Amino acid sequence: MSYYLTLLFNGLTYAGLLFVVSSGLMLIYGLMRVVNMAHGSMYILGAMIGYLVYKANGNNWMLGIVSAGIAMAVICFLLELTVFSRAFNNATAGILISLGISWIIIDICLELTRGETKTFSPDGFFRSTFTIGELTYPMSRMFVLFCALVECVILMIVLKKTRIGQIIRAGVDDREIVSALGINIQRVFLGVFTVAGLLVGIGGVLGGTMGGFDVATASTMQMYALMVIIVGGHSNFVGTAVASLIIGLLDSFTMAFVPNFSSVIVFMAVMLVLILKPGGLFGKEARSR
Numbered sequence: 064m065s066y067y068l069t070l071l072f073n074g075l076t077y078a079g080l081l082f083v084v085s086s087g088l089m090l091i092y093g094l095m096r097v098v099n100m101a102h103g104s105m106y107i108l109g110a111m112i113g114y115l116v117y118k119a120n121g122n123n124w125m126l127g128i129v130s131a132g133i134a135m136a137v138i139c140f141l142l143e144l145t146v147f148s149r150a151f152n153n154a155t156a157g158i159l160i161s162l163g164i165s166w167i168i169i170d171i172c173l174e175l176t177r178g179e180t181k182t183f184s185p186d187g188f189f190r191s192t193f194t195i196g197e198l199t200y201p202m203s204r205m206f207v208l209f210c211a212l213v214e215c216v217i218l219m220i221v222l223k224k225t226r227i228g229q230i231i232r233a234g235v236d237d238r239e240i241v242s243a244l245g246i247n248i249q250r251v252f253l254g255v256f257t258v259a260g261l262l263v264g265i266g267g268v269l270g271g272t273m274g275g276f277d278v279a280t281a282s283t284m285q286m287y288a289l290m291v292i293i294v295g296g297h298s299n300f301v302g303t304a305v306a307s308l309i310i311g312l313l314d315s316f317t318m319a320f321v322p323n324f325s326s327v328i329v330f331m332a333v334m335l336v337l338i339l340k341p342g343g344l345f346g347k348e349a350r351s352r
Contacts, residue, residue, distance in 0.1 A: 078311025093298025103285025139260025
């Protein structure tokens, strides 16, 4: 029984990580109509920044998380201000720009890691474990799930209850109308991209704690983040949460029982959703203009 509970908690915590990383990508795509192909490499860069701070400060794990989040928020702010803003209303240019940035980041991280896998060892309370019956589980992994739940609540409140949330939701539905109302949509883009950077930076350290990280992890996280927003619906917050849960649990159980076919099964599930619901589980039907 404890074995299945472990798989369940592994799936839930991995789903939490996917939600933290994917929600920023969902907001970027939903509002800017740009698929950020550098999201996975930004995840690795956040993990690398967190790792350098973590090592420089006596393995201070929490400082590494905070530093990675802040650093990636600043980096994404500058990238949007100087580079991504040039791709406004040009999805192809946005993809090409993000691919170029991704290659640059990967080369930088490859030089910093020397191709080695790095990992974090939490300190203090987060090094401990908790017990449920026969199950003993790391507190650090539960912290990942806690972060995902806190983010989910905060984003839900912001998107549903605040004026900026109303602007973002309106921009997702029809950004031309939002601009016509006199709202500076570029400033909204800048804020969303900065928040996405904060989340992916935090996610990098959390993911590096769960299973380590190297440059190859960038493509894995990029792929899984894209699958989450495809399954959930390209610009749907609830869909992103549900898709993260589905893919996280599916990945955990298939890796345990059919590890050689785990990725195949996950991809088949994504393709099944695309066949039955091309817009995603919670996606809106395309509107003709």
